[in-house]
Amino acid sequence: MLILKKIYNYKEIVAIITTSFLSLILFFNAQSPRVSAVKADIADIVTFISTPKTWYQDLLTVRKENQILKESLVQMQLLNARLFHHKNENIALKGMLQFSEQSPLSLKPCAVVDLELTSSIQSIIVDVGSNDFILKELGVLDMKGLIGKIISVGNNASFVQLISDKNYRVSIRVGEERTLGIFLPTHGKFGILEGIQESIHIEPGDIAYTSGISDIYPMDIPVARVLTTLNNSESGFQEVSVEIIADIYNLNYVFIIQ
Amino acid sequence: MNIKKILFFSLVFIAVVIIQALLPNIIVVHHPVKLDLFLLYLTVIALMYNQLSAILIGFFMGLIQDISTQSYMLGAFAFMKSLTGYLLGGINNFKQIWNRKIRYLFVFGCYIIHFTVYHYIYLTRNQESMIIGIKLVLIHSLINMLVLWFIDKFIYQSKLV
Incomplete structure (x- = not known):
């Protein structure tokens, strides 16, 4: 009863919200180029308003990506060092093989x-x-x-x-x-x-x-x-x-x- | 609102629907302009009765207008008319505070908002259309204001607004 009384006190607000809601549902469900244009405009506005949120989310994503990249970088550096080591070892072994083949012993x-x-x-x-x-x-x-x-x-x-x-x-x-x-x-x-x-x-x-x-x-x-x-x-x-x-x-x- | 009044306004509403359907476009400053009798009817309802009636009548009137004129964009007029009904009905809360000029100015503001929404939906988004849209909003608002003034003056003896 209390809720109904409160609703009755704000009946105009409830009415405008309800009618706007119904009419906008009808409007946005219509398949018309003009409706699409309005939707596009609303999307632009929403995008503009949510720019700080997007920016913040991007920042968090970038931080996460940066951390992953840092880990990858360390792994790649270790791999690179191993490859360098293998390269030098390979050169030394090739030299040894040549020496061994040329030696009469x-x-x-x-x-x-x-x-x-x-x-x-x-x-x-x-x-x-x-x-x-x-x-x-x-x-x-x-x-x-x-x-x-x-x-x-x-x-x-x-x-x-x-x-x-x-x-x-x-x-x-x-x-x-x-x-x-x-x-x-x-x-x-x-x-x-x-x-x-x-x-x-x-x-x-x-x-x-x-x-x-x-x-x-x-x-x-x-x-x-x-x-x-x-x-x-x-x-x-x-x-x-x-x-x-x-x-x-x-x-x-x-x-x-x- | 008693039965007689409801009957009267229902008959007027039917008449408005018929006249609105038959009303031709008039060319004002090279642009086709049509008097919005639904809006005038809504204004009368909003000023004579309360905000709630204006919202509900505006919504159903808008729906009828949508169905009869543009079924491919159902809901546009319903939204505009219920919003305008809400705004126009709001004038009753300030009737004792505002003088006649301010009330007229407020009604004019409501018309501007109504036609701005209307032309925003209907016109393409370029600079030329925007200029035409502004002109049309002003012309439509002024013509409707003029007719409202006549109704107020000659039917309601300046007691409507």
């Missing part, structure tokens, strides 16, 4: 899985072992020169003593006369050649190669490059300081001489 390529330069024995671990017919005392080299030798063999991995290890010795030949000597590492990439007589002519830049006397290493593998020479009149031998040719601080893949 029978070489077994393998990856370095661990590098230990601070322990009592400077060594690396490679991913081949007795399952790959790897034996102890086999020489190891990279594309530049001698790396070391196998000192321990597991089923699927092997220990390699590096040429820079203080207990490492290798017989070499150096100079035009291919004089015999012994390579001894001193510190880091550096070492000395022992047993080179004062009368032998050696120049900085000369390469010391493996002599082939040992059972471990075939001959003519580059070992070290001469840096300086100094005659020691008391002992009758030269003091020859050398630099290891192999890139011992950046080992990824190496070859085992089989």
Whole structure:
């Protein structure tokens, strides 16, 4: 009753709303170009009025899209980094393959899985072992020169003593006369050649190669490059300081001489 | 409203429908103009009786006008006439406050709104049509005002508005 009384009090408003509603329903249901034009005008007005709302919604959508794009960007950057890594690896592997094919030696390529330069024995671990017919005392080299030798063999991995290890010795030949000597590492990439007589002519830049006397290493593998020479009149031998040719601080893949 | 009055206004309404149907267009300033007798009838109802009657009569009158003249756009006149009835009926609330001139001005404003809505629907949306539309709105409103003035003056002895 109360509601009916209130409606009665506002009967004019109710009447105009009802009649407008009915007439507009009839009007907008008509299929006429003029009605379509009115609808288009109303749509324009509604669009204009709802511009702030649309703008705000667009802003939210843009923020969401931005977040998704940021995540995608990070993923793509990671993927790109991986691809770059694979590209460089591919280049290195291609170089190794070429080296392996051109070398007269029978070489077994393998990856370095661990590098230990601070322990009592400077060594690396490679991913081949007795399952790959790897034996102890086999020489190891990279594309530049001698790396070391196998000192321990597991089923699927092997220990390699590096040429820079203080207990490492290798017989070499150096100079035009291919004089015999012994390579001894001193510190880091550096070492000395022992047993080179004062009368032998050696120049900085000369390469010391493996002599082939040992059972471990075939001959003519580059070992070290001469840096300086100094005659020691008391002992009758030269003091020859050398630099290891192999890139011992950046080992990824190496070859085992089989 | 008693039965006699209802009967009288019903007869007048039928007469208005017939006359409106037969009424020819007149050319005013190169434009065809037709007197809107329905609007005048609605004005009389709104001024003599109350707002509610004006709204309801306006709505049904508009519907009849829609059916008889433009069935493809049903609802346009019904909306215009009920809105105009509401606006014209509103004058009764201010009859004691407003003087005669203001009341006439208000009625003229209602006519302007009525014909603006009408021409907004009927005319195409370009600048030329807009100028013609403004002219037509003014002409129609003025002609209807003039006829209303005659009705007020000679039928109702200046007691209608």
